[in-house]
Amino acid sequence: MGPVLAGVLQLLALIAALALAYRPLGDYMAKVYSSDKHLRVEKWIYKGIGANPNTEMRWPAYLRGVLAFSAVSVLFLYLLQRFQGSLPGSLGFSSIDPDQAFNTAASFVSNTNWQSYYGEQAMGHVVQTGGLAVQNFLSASVGIAVAVALVRGFARSRTGELGNFWSDLVRGTVRILLPISVIAAIVLVACGAIQNFSGIHEVGQFTGGSQQWNGGAVASQEAIKELGTNGGGYFNANSAHPFENPNAFSNLFEIFLILLIPFALTRTFGRMVGSLKQGYAILATMVTIWIGFTALMMWTEFAHHGPAFDIAGGAMEGKETRFGVGASSIFAVATTLTSTGAVDSFHSSFTGLGGGITMLGMQLGEIAPGGTGSGLYGMLMMAIIAVFIAGLMVGRTPEYLGKKIGTREIKFAACYILITPALVLVFTAAAMALPTPGNSMTNSGAHGFSEILYAYTSASNNNGSAFAGLNADTQWFNSTLGLAMLLGRFLPMVFVLALAGSLAEQKPVPATAGTLRTEKPLFTGLLVGAILIITGLTYFPALALGPLAEGLAS
Secondary structure (H helix, E strand, C coil), X not given: CCHHHHXXXXXXXXXXXXXXXXXXXXXXXXXXXXXXXCCHHHHHHHHHHCCCCCCCCEHHHHHHHHHHHHHHHHHHHHHHHHCHHHCCCCCCXXXXXXXXXXXXXXXXXXXXXXXXXXXXXHCCHHHHHHHHHHHHHHHHHHXXXXXXXXXXXXHCCCCCEXXXXXXXXXXXXXXXXXXXXXXXXXXXXXXXXXXCXXXXXXXXEECCEEEXXXXXXXXXXXXXXXXXXXXXCCCCCHHHCCCCCCCHHHHHHHHHHHHHHHHHHHHHHHHHHCCHHHHHHHHHHHHHHXXXXXXXXXXXXXXXXXXXXXXXXXXXXXXXXXXXXXXXXXXXXXXXXXXXXXXXXXXXXXXXXXXXXXXXXXHCCCCCCCCCCHHHHHHHHHHHHHHHHHHHHHCCCCEECCEECCHHHHHHHHHHHHHHHHHHHHHHHHHHHCCCHHHHECCCHHHHHHXXXXXXXXXXXXXXXXXXXXXXXXXXXXXXXXXXXHHHHHHHHHHHHHHHHHHHHCCCCCCCCCCCCCCCHHHHHHHHHHHHHXXXXXXXXXXXXXXXXXXXXX
């Protein structure tokens, strides 16, 4: 079997698995967030945190819950790292420096999981399991909660109430993320991923020294890392490490976990707004972009440019021979079109155009299918922009799901789509203009510029993957990337929840003969076009200086 055919078959198997899980998981999540009953363990949690899960919240109260909980999470994780040297199970590792502790705390709480450290050489068992793994669950659950609040904004009328943040947070963690993660961890252990609390072992003697490995609760963290679109690896090599990703089956299974919830949430959306066809339209938009990017990535990486590429079956630099070009391409697109950031190959070693595809996937806003929750609310914000554009073309007041998109709503949506590009481009410009940050670049020219552009794209979009050539463990990058992660995560949520509150207060507008049918293929095409055009106009100059220049020169 040739490598191209193997890659195509893996893609088809992945699509089949996602299709089988789509309906039951989507319907189940709709029931979770629509139920008025609480499990016993959930009642214990509510009592422990002093929250009343039955109290409805307007959008300012919901936002305060999101921000307060996340602020406490950042502080807790920061202190846990700063006191690591005094904690049991630290494996002899010292406490983390202040700038790196801030960067890591901001990273994991914002669902970014950017890592400017070597996991196996810096973090002990307590920080890994009690800090980082816990935030993998909670940050993902926060994202789903905000998405559900926006969906309620569309579904409800004549009320500003969006549900209860604490109830949504707890239910997402207890009823969705935890049970699926347990099953996924068992599958990964069966595949060969490690799960223990062993210390550091010397595994061999080599010329000039020896090699040491430490164990850890890897499989359980790997499961939620992918399921929650987090991405932070136990080891520096991330999912290219055999302890995290042992074989071709585990690799495909991890891609499945990355895409599972973001795609299924479109079914949840359709169920909660009372129109499954609306969910299918959003799903079709996501799938069109995802398959298009995957096909383009496989084409660029399989393109042969000489005997070495012919023998290897494609551009194998930076890729695991266990997975090959096809699986590596599928993984790279899945992880950058979502907010995951996990890698089973090194994107810096992809072809110039291949590296550009990973960057562009993040710059779209990671909405195809995007992160857990963030992908859905990001796509819905783009849908509002597309409806507004259609309204301008035909001279009608735009409507979406029976709600008018007026001046207030379009301002919220416009602010949402402007925040992330502003963070990416301003921070990249500052890093290139100042003398010190440029010293962190391993490469010069277009590829060196791509390293910095990729870093701020990844941080601001809460992805977490890196171009691998940049030394980001400096005070400048730890501080600015940490700030970009927090602003890129929580500022957009302000406008999402404000929009949700505005929509929930409206009364439904009856559909007429002139109403845009947003469940039809025509709207799907309009939405895909709007996403690509808006992103292209925003980022094309920067991409032209980096990956496009490199790709055209090779």
